[in-house]
Amino acid sequence: MPDTPSSAAGTGVLADLNALRAIGAYRSGVHKPTFSAPHLESLQWLLAKLPEAGLTGAIDGIGNVLTTSTKTGPKLLAGSHLESQNYAGWLDGPLGVIYALEAARVLNNDPDVTGAVEVAAWCDEEGHFGHFLGSRSYVGGVTEADIDAASDRSSGRAMREALSAAGLAGIPRQAAERGRHVGYLEAHIEQGRTLESEGLKIGIVTSIVGIFQYRITFTGEQNHAGTTRMTDRRDAGLALAKFCVAIDERFPHICGPRTVWTTGRITLDPGAPSIIPGTADMLFQVRDADVAVVARLEAELQTMAEEVNAQARCRVTVECIRRGTPAMMESKFQQAIEAASSNFAGGKSLRMPSGAGHDAQVLATIMPAGMLFVPSIGGISHHWTENTADEDIVTGAQVFVDACRRLLTQ
Amino acid sequence: MPDTPSSAAGTGVLADLNALRAIGAYRSGVHKPTFSAPHLESLQWLLAKLPEAGLTGAIDGIGNVLTTSTKTGPKLLAGSHLESQNYAGWLDGPLGVIYALEAARVLNNDPDVTGAVEVAAWCDEEGHFGHFLGSRSYVGGVTEADIDAASDRSSGRAMREALSAAGLAGIPRQAAERGRHVGYLEAHIEQGRTLESEGLKIGIVTSIVGIFQYRITFTGEQNHAGTTRMTDRRDAGLALAKFCVAIDERFPHICGPRTVWTTGRITLDPGAPSIIPGTADMLFQVRDADVAVVARLEAELQTMAEEVNAQARCRVTVECIRRGTPAMMESKFQQAIEAASSNFAGGKSLRMPSGAGHDAQVLATIMPAGMLFVPSIGGISHHWTENTADEDIVTGAQVFVDACRRLLTQ
Numbered sequence: 001m002p003d004t005p006s007s008a009a010g011t012g013v014l015a016d017l018n019a020l021r022a023i024g025a026y027r028s029g030v031h032k033p034t035f036s037a038p039h040l041e042s043l044q045w046l047l048a049k050l051p052e053a054g055l056t057g058a059i060d061g062i063g064n065v066l067t068t069s070t071k072t073g074p075k076l077l078a079g080s081h082l083e084s085q086n087y088a089g090w091l092d093g094p095l096g097v098i099y100a101l102e103a104a105r106v107l108n109n110d111p112d113v114t115g116a117v118e119v120a121a122w123c124d125e126e127g128h129f130g131h132f133l134g135s136r137s138y139v140g141g142v143t144e145a146d147i148d149a150a151s152d153r154s155s156g157r158a159m160r161e162a163l164s165a166a167g168l169a170g171i172p173r174q175a176a177e178r179g180r181h182v183g184y185l186e187a188h189i190e191q192g193r194t195l196e197s198e199g200l201k202i203g204i205v206t207s208i209v210g211i212f213q214y215r216i217t218f219t220g221e222q223n224h225a226g227t228t229r230m231t232d233r234r235d236a237g238l239a240l241a242k243f244c245v246a247i248d249e250r251f252p253h254i255c256g257p258r259t260v261w262t263t264g265r266i267t268l269d270p271g272a273p274s275i276i277p278g279t280a281d282m283l284f285q286v287r288d289a290d291v292a293v294v295a296r297l298e299a300e301l302q303t304m305a306e307e308v309n310a311q312a313r314c315r316v317t318v319e320c321i322r323r324g325t326p327a328m329m330e331s332k333f334q335q336a337i338e339a340a341s342s343n344f345a346g347g348k349s350l351r352m353p354s355g356a357g358h359d360a361q362v363l364a365t366i367m368p369a370g371m372l373f374v375p376s377i378g379g380i381s382h383h384w385t386e387n388t389a390d391e392d393i394v395t396g397a398q399v400f401v402d403a404c405r406r407l408l409t410q
Numbered sequence: 411m412p413d414t415p416s417s418a419a420g421t422g423v424l425a426d427l428n429a430l431r432a433i434g435a436y437r438s439g440v441h442k443p444t445f446s447a448p449h450l451e452s453l454q455w456l457l458a459k460l461p462e463a464g465l466t467g468a469i470d471g472i473g474n475v476l477t478t479s480t481k482t483g484p485k486l487l488a489g490s491h492l493e494s495q496n497y498a499g500w501l502d503g504p505l506g507v508i509y510a511l512e513a514a515r516v517l518n519n520d521p522d523v524t525g526a527v528e529v530a531a532w533c534d535e536e537g538h539f540g541h542f543l544g545s546r547s548y549v550g551g552v553t554e555a556d557i558d559a560a561s562d563r564s565s566g567r568a569m570r571e572a573l574s575a576a577g578l579a580g581i582p583r584q585a586a587e588r589g590r591h592v593g594y595l596e597a598h599i600e601q602g603r604t605l606e607s608e609g610l611k612i613g614i615v616t617s618i619v620g621i622f623q624y625r626i627t628f629t630g631e632q633n634h635a636g637t638t639r640m641t642d643r644r645d646a647g648l649a650l651a652k653f654c655v656a657i658d659e660r661f662p663h664i665c666g667p668r669t670v671w672t673t674g675r676i677t678l679d680p681g682a683p684s685i686i687p688g689t690a691d692m693l694f695q696v697r698d699a700d701v702a703v704v705a706r707l708e709a710e711l712q713t714m715a716e717e718v719n720a721q722a723r724c725r726v727t728v729e730c731i732r733r734g735t736p737a738m739m740e741s742k743f744q745q746a747i748e749a750a751s752s753n754f755a756g757g758k759s760l761r762m763p764s765g766a767g768h769d770a771q772v773l774a775t776i777m778p779a780g781m782l783f784v785p786s787i788g789g790i791s792h793h794w795t796e797n798t799a800d801e802d803i804v805t806g807a808q809v810f811v812d813a814c815r816r817l818l819t820q
Contacts, residue, residue, distance in 0.1 A: 192637035209636060213683055224791055225672035226619060226697050226765035227602035230662070232789075237673050241654035248648055252640070262635035263647050264683040266676045273623055273674040273693045275792075283683045287636050355636035379642075381634055382685075 010397035012105065014390055016098045020045065020082070021090040029384030032084040033154065034128040035063065035162040042082040046097065046121055053104035055119060061171040062137040062147070063123030063163070069108055073115030076407050077181040077367070078103055080188060081125035081134070081359065086154060089386025091189045095374070095393070097121050099187040102397050103404040115408040118181070122359045128152050129159045135362035137173050176366055182407060183330060183368035186360040187400050189388055193379035194352060201395050202341040202349035203373030204334050207289035208361040209258075209353055213322035214284045214301065216243065220314040222270065222278025236280040237268045239314035244282070246304055254300060256293040258353050261286045289326040289353045327361035333370025333407065340402035345395050356381075370407075372400055420807035422515065424800055426508045430455065430492070431500040439794030442494040443564065444538040445473065445572040452492040456507065456531055463514035465529060471581040472547040472557070473533030473573070479518055483525030486817050487591040487777070488513055490598060490769065491535035491544070496564060499796025501599045501803075505784070507531050509597040509807050513814040525818040528591070532769045538562050539569045545772035547583050586776055592817060593740060593778035596770040597810050599798055603789035604762060611805050612751040612759035613783030615739050617699035618771040619668075619763060623732035624694045624711065626653065630724040632680065632688025646690035647678045649724035654692070656714055664710060666703040668763050671696045699736040699763045737771035743780025743817065750812035755805050780817075782810055 024038025032039040057067030080096025104117040123134030129150040150159035220234035268277035341349035374396035434448025442449040467477030490506025514527040533544030539560040560569035630644035678687035751759035784806035
């Protein structure tokens with residue numbers, strides 16, 4: 001039984017993260033798609049680590065590792081995920097799981113702490129088969145029909161087939177036991193440059209943005225690029241380009257301080273060099289933690305569409321295809337992280353929204369939740385060069401363990 | 411031996427065009443890709459028609475039907491093509507071949523006419539395997555290596571394999587006999603709305619535009635669409651949209667009266683909704699009959715690229731990937747068509763450039779050339795609904811035959 005004080009927390013974290021990096025290694029990162037052999041091996045590695053943290057656990061029917069402590073007192077749920085994006089970084093996911101494991105090792109074995117940390121590794125946060133399938137299953141948001149319909153976005157393999165090959169067919173999915181946990185805490189790399197550029201060590205997440213996605217479709221008239229005079233054209237591609245530029249001009253005047261928006265894909269049809277595009281569409285995404293801001297921007301998109309339609313050259317429709325409600329992080333969790341940062345990170349912390357989605361936003365629908373960020377070198381993520389300085393990883397672990405202690409003893 | 415006067419020309423044309431439409435019919439149009447069974451059957455149909463026009467001929471090693479008359483006196487080359495775009499119209503190509511056949515039937519059998527019309531059907535004008543491979547082979551512009559490298563843009567089938575399956579492997583390609591022909595005359599549907607909208611019957615082509623094609627590539631920085639703040643972004647897709655809009659604003663001030671330009675394809679990389687595009691490229695095409703105009707527009711593209719690069723957010727390169735020299739139509743040919751239009755189309759003719767490419771631009775590199783257009787209903791082409799009124803088809807044939815007579819007797 002280790003009797004590590006909080007101040008020594010973090011010593012085992014680097015070794016554990018490197019052990020997980022060795023499973024499915026790709027250059028300096030990893031390639032561990034959901035239900036791949038290295039992903040499943042990582043889950044088994046975690047199960048083997050549970051006894052030293054005073055936990056028992058198993059993989060449930062959707063691939064979540066869920067654990068329980070028999071210690072009396074309040075229970076705090078903590079974790080993240082172990083699968084990766086394709087050919088991506090070693091910390092996106094494992095950092096939060098290992099911080100949670102470290103907190104459990106330290107606190108569950110400390111007789112002075114009443115209560116325990118229970119570790120979770122949520123399956124498929126990276127969305128190979130869907131959106132947050134593991135954590136959504138835990139909160140009751142995934143039906144059997146959803147699983148029947150899910151398939152791997154890279155290989156096309158059916159989720160049922162992947163579950164069966166992983167030995168998980170027929171195993172029940174575990175649902176949250178309401179009231180068991182005082183809340184959920186998750187650590188993650190920032191995946192942006194804010195902490196690094198300001199010389200800070202800890203991001204205290206105030207909210208996780210909602211992701212709103214739109215398909216904006218322009219309909220003009222397909223025609224011959226040689227014989228159709230400029231004045232006769234109804235070019236759907238040009239209408240789309242003008243719309244993108246108009247967004248760039250108008251959104252900054254009405255957005256929130258941290259709103260971001262992105263046109264990630266453009267398709268002109270038929271897409272041939274000698275044919276004026278008859279239709280064009282763009283995938284457009286808006287992220288903000290404030291639904292009122294998103295509503296204002298969405299209304300502006302509709303106004304812009306009406307302006308285009310009034311000109312009667314091309315028609316445009318704006319269709320919302322994804323509404324991701326923003327999640328607020330519990331203020332008590334933010335306070336606990338801030339106090340822990342004062343102790344272990346010299347107070348070099350910043351309250352900030354998360355621009356990326358995380359399992360914490362799903363858990364926040366059924367219990368209080370909080371998140372902590374550590375700096376990302378160069379802001380890089382979803383790439384095998386993703387990294388965080390060793391000392392920042394250790395500092396983050398110390399803050400995380402201390403924050404868990406505060407949340408259990410409050 | 412028919413002794414049809416010019417005024418009765420055109421009577422056989424509709425029957426011939428409908429016979430060709432029945433080979434490879436698709437709805438009211440045809441589907442006759444180069445070297446498909448219906449294309450090859452159409453070539454055989456034409457060979458069978460040659461004797462009634464006083465011609466002998468064969469299919470050469472690249473799929474051209476070339477014919478000769480033994481009549482003394484000047485020879486005029488006339489024709490077009492028999493393959494079609496995929497699932498396209500019945501007149502794009504066959505109209506010009508059948509007009510040429512009709513002219514040969516009428517004039518080659520007329521003892522009062524010294525000289526003869528020699529009919530050609532150029533292979534692959536529609537570019538299934540390349541650009542004008544048949545006519546370019548005839549003028550000496552295609553090497554054996556070009557054929558080795560060519561493949562069907564739809565199926566990927568190698569041209570060598572297609573030639574072999576068509577029984578054309580090992581058959582020599584026929585080159586132009588310099589000095590044999592007084593020139594080349596081709597008829598075609600307009601593929602635009604100019605004649606129809608002005609109530610005219612005959613377009614007298616003054617020039618065939620050059621087609622200049624550019625790949626314009628934008629390089630920014632690929633990043634996370636949630637965690638990268640708007641001010642930190644180097645969005646290649648947005649830079650592309652701004653460039654398209656800038657072209658639309660600046661080109662009208664410096665273009666020629668009939669210049670056209672088209673962005674036919676846009677690709678954002680990686681093209682995912684949650685990733686800021688790191689690179690973006692567009693296929694951009696300019697058409698004009700005046701190379702000086704194109705040079706001015708190309709210089710403007712480079713200036714615009716320098717302006718973008720000076721801002722240092724994204725880099726842009728403009729690469730010319732196709733330079734198609736414009737072709738001027740011979741004034742004597744234009745005069746012959748105009749005089750024939752006065753006789754047979756009530757003078758309802760218009761001198762106009764061709765915005766589309768045609769085999770005549772290739773033939774114009776080695777002999778005087780001319781082109782005649784008939785109206786397209788609704789300006790539609792490269793679609794199975796493409797059509798021309800029967801009476802306009804007959805009028806066009808009468809004008810064509812009379813223009814050929816004038817060119818032979820001048």
